[in-house]
Amino acid sequence: RMSFFVAIQVTRIIPEEGPALDDLKVSTVPAPVCGSSSIEVRVKAAGTNFYDVLMLQGKYQHKPPLPFIPGSEFSGIVSKVGKNVLNSGFNVGDHVLGSSLVGAYAEIIVTSPAQLSHMPKGMTFEEASMFRSASCTSWAGMVVRAKVQPGEFVLVHAAAGGVGLTAVQIAKSLGAIVIGTVGSDRKAAIVREAGADYVINYTTNKHFAPKIKEITKGRGADVIYDPVGGDVFDESTRCIAWNGRIIILGFTSGRIPSMKMNRVLLKGCSIMGLFYGRYGMEEPHIHQQAQAGTERLFLEGKLKPFIYKTYALEDLGKALLAIASRETIGKAVISLDQKPASKL
Ligand SMILES: NC(=O)c1ccc[n+]([C@@H]2O[C@H](COP(=O)([O-])OP(=O)(O)OC[C@H]3O[C@@H](n4cnc5c(N)ncnc54)[C@H](OP(=O)(O)O)[C@@H]3O)[C@@H](O)[C@H]2O)c1
Incomplete structure (x- = not known):
């Protein structure tokens, strides 16, 4: 039957x-x-x-x-x-x-x-249903790809988004100074609550690169975490630090950007792709580490859904x-x- x-x-x-x-x-x-x-x-x-x-x-x-x-x-x-x-x-x-x-x-x-x-203990069904994809993605981005070091400046775009809020918290847990961007002012408070040291509205500050230079005392951001692409990526290339890493996660803006390779050379920066779903197939141990790492941060109260x-x-x-x-x-x-x- x-x-x-x-x-x-x-x-x-x-x-x-x-x-x-x-x-x-x-x-x-x-x-x-x-x-x-x-x-x-x-x-x-x-x-x-x-x-x-x-x-x-x-x-x-x-x-x-x-x-x-x-x-x-x-x-x-x-x-x-x-x-x-x-x-x-x-x-x-x-x-x-x-x-x-x-x-x-x-x-x-x-x-x-x-x-x-x-x-994990203490997690509700609602929290458990939305925890893994965003958290593990940002863990892999910050730990495995960017290898964020204490004291580095990490710029997280769309920081009030599902993925963005996990990125802010994970970068903070690694000792970074975090700058989050948001598309509207109503999103700023939650990004601060998640631990960001600075928040910038990239709708009203389309040219946010000078602001990043000011915050980082001319250095630029060591790591830029980008789920947005388009104009936001273009502006990011103007404020990436020497030895900086731009992590490409997606293109919510709707435009896949490109970058002239001479700029990559002159900036001494790396552009890194992140496709979390493939770790399960290519490097399952990374997926295991991401799950364990994010669960530990949750239990320590450092990664809140x-x-x-x-x-x-x-x-x-x-x-x-x-x-x-x-x-x-x-x-x-x-x-x-x-x-x-x-x-x-
Ligand atoms: N590569 C991977 O392994 C991986 C894994 C998971 C997710 N992702 C990607 O990460 C990104 C974020 O995913 P999410 O589920 O957490 O979504 P989300 O960040 O909660 O939502 C998307 C955010 O993008 C921003 N945005 C900027 N321009 C936009 C536009 N023109 N239309 C819509 N949104 C725009 C908005 O924030 P503001 O209003 O603040 O600008 C919006 O809240 C997506 O691109 C997703 O595909 C990638």
């Missing part, structure tokens, strides 16, 4: 213009079978990410075949364990968090033990629209226990 569950299933690529994101509907779909090497999790919450929006618009590097259930991180309770993975350390009833390419915006998800970890708002599964489109329109501060979270806004 086939069983069913509720999920957001996407059957077409969403056009970029218009309110189509708001139109995502829940549907009842056949439940995936939990194979002998899989684990089934009853989802309690799912974290949202900017790249969900890109994936729904067909603009992300990973293009799943239609129809698919989006959502790449979740928390929940283990509900079935396949017979080949009974010794994987996960048992029915365990509270877990996990990542997956797709499938998290649903009541249940079938995954593998390698994608799961136990929820910032939740913007929780939404019902039915309101996923509203959550994604809030990200795309730069409204969110920290992460929007989908809670499977929450009633849709229209029914409140």
Whole structure:
């Protein structure tokens, strides 16, 4: 007998213009079978990410075949364990968090033990659902790629974003002096609360390079963490320090920038790509270290999850629209226990 569950299933690529994101509907779909090497999790919450929006618009590097259930991180309770993975350390009833390419915006998800970890003590389901992707990305960016040293100046762009707030906190934990940028003044307070020493509004200060030079006494930023690209990247190249590292994470501005190589030479700087998802495949030990490192920082109170708002599964489109329109501060979270806004 086939069983069913509720999920957001996407059957077409969403056009970029218009309110189509708001139109995502829940549907009842056949439940995936939990194979002998899989684990089934009853989802309690799912974290949202900017790249969900890109994936729904067909603009992300990973293009799943239609129809698919989006959502790449979740928390929940283990509900079935396949017979080949009974010794994987996960048992029915365990509270877990996990990542997956797709499938998290649903009541249940079938995954593998390698994608799961136990929820750290003191973490809520909502926090656990949005913790891993952003935190591990910034840990890899600051520790593995930039190798941030105490006393270095670290400039974090879109610092009030989901990824940005983790970057600020992780750079602070490494002893850096942190400068965060934000697109509107209402976002500044939270960036300070996360530990930033300076906050700059890059909408009203498009030419922020002189300000960075002033703060760093002419030196420039040693590390620039850039999820925005476009004009923000261009301006960054004017205030990167000698031996500086620019970490490229994404292009929320919508423009992939470029840089003349003579500038790279003259500045003696490095431009480094960061694609966290690939560590799982290429260097799984880095993923293990990032998980352990971020969990330790959470338990020490140095890495706090910032939740913007929780939404019902039915309101996923509203959550994604809030990200795309730069409204969110920290992460929007989908809670499977929450009633849709229209029914409140
Ligand atoms: N490379 C990796 O491994 C990796 C992993 C995770 C995420 N990412 C990337 O990191 C970035 C941030 O992800 P996130 O989920 O944490 O999102 P987010 O930072 O919460 O949201 C994006 C932010 O980008 C800023 N932004 C600037 N120009 C924008 C524009 N034209 N439209 C929309 N936003 C704009 C906004 O902040 P302001 O209003 O303050 O400008 C906005 O809040 C994304 O590019 C994502 O793809 C990369």
